[in-house]
Amino acid sequence: MNIVDYAKSQMKDFKTTKFNLVDSLILSQFVYIHFDKIVPGLADNSEPVRIGDLLKAEHIPHMLYNVRDPKSNHRLLIALGMSPRFRNIRMCCYSDSLDITLQKQFAAVTYLLDDETAYVAYRGTDSTIVGWKEDFNMAFISPVPAQQEGVSYLNAVAERFPHALMVGGHSKGGNIAVYSAMECHQAAQNRIMSIYSHDGPGFRDEIFTSEKYSHIKARIHKTLPQSSLVGMLLQHQEDYIVVESKKFGIMQHDPFSWVINKGDFQYTQGITGGAEHINNVINQWLSSLDDEKRELFVTTLYSVFESIGVMNFSDFTEDWRKKVVIAIGTVKGIDAETKRFVFDTIISLLSLYVKNLRFFR
Incomplete structure (x- = not known):
């Protein structure tokens, strides 16, 4: 119900x-x-x-x-x-x-x-x-x-x-x-x-x-x-x-x-457990940043999704990993740590999404 x-x-x-x-x-x-x-x-x-x-x-x-x-x-x-x-x-x-x-x-x-x-x-x-x-x-x-x-x-x-x-x-x-x-x-x-x-x-x-x-x-x-x-x-x-x-x-x-x-x-x-792990990682990392760094992370994360043509979470295709790597590589003006964390965050989120998708099929 x-x-x-x-x-x-x-x-x-x-x-x-x-x-x-x-x-x-x-x-x-x-x-x-x-x-x-x-x-x-x-x-x-x-x-x-x-x-x-x-x-x-x-x-x-x-x-x-x-x-x-x-x-x-x-x-x-x-x-x-x-x-x-x-x-x-x-x-x-x-x-x-x-x-x-x-x-x-x-x-x-x-x-x-x-x-x-x-x-x-x-x-x-x-x-x-x-x-x-x-x-x-x-x-x-x-x-x-x-x-x-x-x-x-x-x-x-x-x-x-x-x-x-x-x-x-x-x-x-x-x-x-x-x-x-x-x-x-x-x-x-x-x-x-x-x-x-x-x-x-x-x-x-x-x-x-x-x-x-x-x-x-x-x-x-x-x-x-x-x-x-x-x-x-x-x-x-x-x-x-x-x-x-x-x-x-x-x-x-x-x-x-x-x-x-x-x-x-x-x-x-x-x-x-999977959701708790992702949330702990994101929240702990955000807590360690000042506001300027937080804004850079959020803006970058959004621009990466936007650049690979994802408007909804249901838009991911089989080649999403390649697209994410290419998109992050084109992002300018952020340091290596932020770029790596954006990549790791997206991979973690999408891996959980794909794993659950296979499980429920």
Whole structure:
């Protein structure tokens, strides 16, 4: 069972069966759909829109345009629109902005679960290489522009509605949720009941050790798939629980692959040994670098993928090793240590990917 099956099977509302981690992942995934001109914006005081009222033929092509895995998102949209648990949730305060110059991609929506509780969901990244660069940028930029906008968004929602608050997101959205809860106005923070980060990257050490983080730490719920890469990035001091996935390697980042059993996730003991090794190597190496060196590493890693024509992790071909060697050889302006580590990182990631691919065939 996955999140679509769960949505189809749940017949009880949130007053009867309380809000849980799976509900949070569903709302975090749902914000990947485009709701502009359908759900009222942050500055729009129009009535919120019921999820059940989104099921109009004229809306669907726009909502699913250029969305990763449109078929699964379409099935989720229909399941939520028909579900007694989800169809009466009202949506408002939709925000979606892109600034290429600032390398900022931000989107969020607010769900009014009832008259007393609201869930603020932040959109994360997708499976494209350029989308994942935003996650890696957090290694040398703090805060990133999307985190700053997340704080402003949460403050605005808290001022508009008196509800108790939950905040969450998947991937980068989970990181923004934690950061926004940490940096928002005190009056808003006091109303936050729970913070959800679904395979969201961590933070630089100075944030984990800050007094602001300590104020919200007990309210954070972090979930990771077995072969997490994104959620383990900069992972040093966060508690987390691990969920089984039907996919392999880096593709487990996909929420539709997370396994659900009897109304809750299917949990496992920890992340896989291969994923843990790669994450430890990357995090230890990044921790030893200053910000300038971190930026050089991330930019170089991205440019190598870009130069060999890889836009998605599923684009790798049989000759990827040769392409990587040629691409790294053409990179100018970096020292031998950084070049070697970029190469070793790519080889490790792709070796794990290919090994898992053979195993699951």
